[in-house]
Amino acid sequence: NAGVTQTPKFRVLKTGQSMTLLCAQDMNHEYMYWYRQDPGMGLRLIHYSVGEGTTAKGEVPDGYNVSRLKKQNFLLGLESAAPSQTSVYFCASSPTGASTEAFFGQGTRLTVV
Amino acid sequence: SQQGEEDPQALSIQEGENATMNCSYKTSINNLQWYRQNSGRGLVHLILIRSNEREKHSGRLRVTLDTSKKSSSLLITASRAADTASYFCATVTGNTPLVFGKGTRLSVIA
Numbered sequence: 001n002a003g004v005t006q007t008p009k010f011r012v013l014k015t016g017q018s019m020t021l022l023c024a025q026d027m028n029h030e031y032m033y034w035y036r037q038d039p040g041m042g043l044r045l046i047h048y049s050v051g052e053g054t055t056a057k058g059e060v061p062d063g064y065n066v067s068r069l070k071k072q073n074f075l076l077g078l079e080s081a082a083p084s085q086t087s088v089y090f091c092a093s094s095p096t097g098a099s100t101e102a103f104f105g106q107g108t109r110l111t112v113v
Numbered sequence: 114s115q116q117g118e119e120d121p122q123a124l125s126i127q128e129g130e131n132a133t134m135n136c137s138y139k140t141s142i143n144n145l146q147w148y149r150q151n152s153g154r155g156l157v158h159l160i161l162i163r164s165n166e167r168e169k170h171s172g173r174l175r176v177t178l179d180t181s182k183k184s185s186s187l188l189i190t191a192s193r194a195a196d197t198a199s200y201f202c203a204t205v206t207g208n209t210p211l212v213f214g215k216g217t218r219l220s221v222i223a
Contacts (some may be wrong), residue, residue: 004155033210042201042215058210090155092211099143101114102211104155 002026006091006105013081013112021076021108023091030106031094033102034058034066036087043090049074050097081112117145117202118216125220132189134217136202137182145178145185145203150199150216159187159200192221 007022023032030051034060035043045058049068063085065077074093078085088109094103118152120135128217136145144163162169162185169176175188189196199218203211 031210035213040215043213045210045212048210059212092156097208099205101158101161102148102156104148104157106155107153 003106004091004093004103006089007110008029008108009106010109011111013078013110015081015083015112017025018077018079019081019110020078021089021091021110023074023093023105025074025091025093025103027051027073027093028071029093029103030071031097032068033092033094034064034074034076035090035092036060037090037107038087041069045074046089081110083112086104086110086112116175117204117212119200119202119217121216121217122215123218123220125169125222126192128192128194128221128223130192132192132196132219132221134187134200134219136185136187136214138185138202138214139183140206141180143207145176146203146205146211147174147176147185147187148201148203148213150201152198189219192219194221194223198222 020077033048034046044060046069047066052071055066089107094102117136146161147159150156156167173190176204178185199216201216
């Protein structure tokens with residue numbers, strides 16, 4: 001039972017490049033989330049999904065897109081990377097919503113140069 | 114915008130001492146959760162306390178919630194070096210996802 005798996009773990013991008021971060025969970029959870037963590041800022045919600053085929057914006061959605069085509073996967077896309085998107089990205093999932101605990105992946109450290 | 118605000122930002126104690134971290138929040142909540150993050154790792158859920166609860170225990174952890182003051186505290190008793198980590202509170206309001214504070218960095222010195 002792997003839990004929440006993020007791919008890749010590290011990535012360096014040049015400004016303007018695009019990439020997709022993959023999050024996969026094997027716990028049959030309905031809800032999935034993407035957060036970014038910056039020094040001194042805690043975790044901020046980028047986008048989230050309450051079920052297959054649904055997505056919603058979080059606190060800091062600009063510059064990111066997401067898709068939830070399959071229940072177990074939640075993809076985060078950067079269309080044109082900017083240095084301000086240098087961060088550690090965490091994916092999380094929860095069974096039935098915010099009133100239950102969330103399970104986190106190990107993070108993706110992204111550097112945009 | 115961030116809901117929870119942890120205090121202190123950093124805490125350093127000796128092994129065996131108790132560690133207390135506080136969290137204040139701004140609006141009414143359904144529940145409040147505490148998470149731990151070891152350096153460079155993902156967050157791990159510690160405990161969830163609902164708005165109608167005042168205190169919960171889990172092993173060496175004790176969490177209190179005062180909804181009138183919009184605050185919560187996390188007490189770790191008999192701290193160990195392995196407790197060294199960052200601790201975050203996260204609040205839940207309605208159906209919105211978890212909103213995290215900025216965390217408290219705890220260092221337990223052996």
